Amino acid sequence: NAGVTQTPKFQVLKTGQSMTLQCAQDMNHEYMSWYRQDPGMGLRLIHYSVGAGITDQGEVPNGYNVSRSTTEDFPLRLLSAAPSQTSVYFCASSYWVNTEAFFGQGTRLTVV
């Protein structure tokens, strides 16, 4: 079983470009979330979803969009990449917000 599949693993973007980070889970989890990890900052919540069709903002949502058209998929869109979005991004899924979360392998994004 795949768990949480996150793609791509690495990406370099130019300032102003847009892209979508893909996240898929096969555990029928309702709760999915995106985090970014920066040195000395821990994991900061970007957006989350409590089920198909329902999304909400986390701690650092600016510059990112999400949608949840199916239970399985929760893509993260960077609308116009900025150097401040250089980070490692993690997608996670769980039955609920306070249950064990399964994380993807991460995407290392560099914006030049």
Add this chain to the structure above:
Amino acid sequence: DQQVKQNSPSLSVQEGRISILNCDYTNSMFDYFLWYKKYPAEGPTFLISISSIKDKNEDGRFTVFLNKSAKHLSLHIVPSQPGDSAVYFCAASERNSGGSNYKLTFGKGTLLTVNP
């Protein structure tokens, strides 16, 4: 405003000894706490959790203690092993009484190094 604080960026212990990782929180609405471990270039993995109705939870070598009055929790690893060397994150979620706050808040992490 950091609601979950891990004030020790790093901790070094000898193999076989106890590792104690600390976490403080400020939000009295937090009612569930989780610990995650992260190796370099991998996603975090769940270790252990505790509900606010308990003050202790054990799973093998890992024990989490919760002191609600002090808004403090700690993760004990006994005995520590070199394979435990990783970054440990404390996380918390709020009691949701009909509202819409379903966020998991992480601390900044503590790098544990277990020396052979």
